[in-house]
Amino acid sequence: MEPIKQITEMLRGDQTNPEKVTQAADARVENLTVDQTTCSQDKAMSNEQNTQPTIQNLVVSQQHLIEGDPEFNLEAIRLPQNFGESSGIKKLLTTVPVRKPNKTVYFRTHPEFRMDVSLLEYGYEKDLYVVPPELVSEVGVQTKPTRLVLAVDRYDKVFIWPLTIPDSENPLLWHTSAMEADVVAQKEWIRIEADKAGGSYEVTPGKIQIYEPAWPDVPWNQLVSIAFKKKIIDKFNHPVLQKLRGEL
Numbered sequence: 644m645e646p647i648k649q650i651t652e653m654l655r656g657d658q659t660n661p662e663k664v665t666q667a668a669d670a671r672v673e674n675l676t677v678d679q680t681t682c683s684q685d686k687a688m689s690n691e692q693n694t695q696p697t698i699q700n701l702v703v704s705q706q707h708l709i710e711g712d713p714e715f716n717l718e719a720i721r722l723p724q725n726f727g728e729s730s731g732i733k734k735l736l737t738t739v740p741v742r743k744p745n746k747t748v749y750f751r752t753h754p755e756f757r758m759d760v761s762l763l764e765y766g767y768e769k770d771l772y773v774v775p776p777e778l779v780s781e782v783g784v785q786t787k788p789t790r791l792v793l794a795v796d797r798y799d800k801v802f803i804w805p806l807t808i809p810d811s812e813n814p815l816l817w818h819t820s821a822m823e824a825d826v827v828a829q830k831e832w833i834r835i836e837a838d839k840a841g842g843s844y845e846v847t848p849g850k851i852q853i854y855e856p857a858w859p860d861v862p863w864n865q866l867v868s869i870a871f872k873k874k875i876i877d878k879f880n881h882p883v884l885q886k887l888r889g890e891l
Contacts (some may be wrong), residue, residue, distance in 0.1 A: 653860050736859055739870035740802045741771055741791075746836040748796045749849050751856040752804065752828040752831070756793035756863040761786040762805060763876065765883055771805065772883060773875045781879060783887050792825055793866060795856045820844040 659743040744750045761779050763772040763786050774786050788808040795801050806825060820843035824835050832849035859866065876883055885891040 707793040727854055736801070736861055736866075736869065737865050741870050742802055744794065744802075744804060744835055746834060747797070748798070749832040749834045750794050750796040750828060751832055752825050753793040753795075753858060754829045756858075757790060757864070758863075758867075759788060759790050759808060762789040763787075765885070770874060771871075773871050775875075775877060778876055778879070778884070781884055782876075789868075790822075790825075791867065793858075793863065794828070795858060799857050801859050801866075803866070816841070820846075 732741065761774045761776065763774050763782055763784070764770070765772055774782055779786055782849055790806040792804045792806055793801070794804045804825070806821050807818045809822065821835070824844055824846045825834065827833055827848070829848055831852050834847050834849075835844045836847070837843075838845045882891060
């Protein structure tokens, strides 16, 4: 029975001795107060005990987040500057672009790896095809006498520079200035930029000639075969010739 209800029953049940009833009621109220105080203390202790592990767990979790070796040696895992050389890894040369030098990148040209050929510019993409002398007459359109020159830029990117050979009777300044740039590039790093107003190429030598170019360890004939893979018109019934004749 609840304490308040017990006191009420006592007051109703014993009307003959008011003093006794009053003392009993006071005792009940005192006991009730003590019980409530004890309950509140127990609840507070329980809450404190439940909270304490949570805070400790949070501190431990934060410590786990910043764990690590403050003396960890980064130099033990850092790649050296000459990684390409020290690793012993040799890149396989599978493509050799045929293009002009980039106007913002310095480059060099090889003094020996060069040859004159007839090139045909064909298709919407203006692909370049090598045409052997015996098939030039079969092309039916004008081919360009071109000097293929091996070049490499400052990023060690190898490419073949197709230089149009100037017409002996009516040379264009574009063609002659490019040939002159090739002569300079055989000895020093340069970059070239088109001067559209003047109709020629401007040559800018590098201020610091720091090192010699890293030429590929591949024979010249192999480099040409890579550059013009499937782009050599070597037979009369070549698909390009058939298309030019209207047979395809």
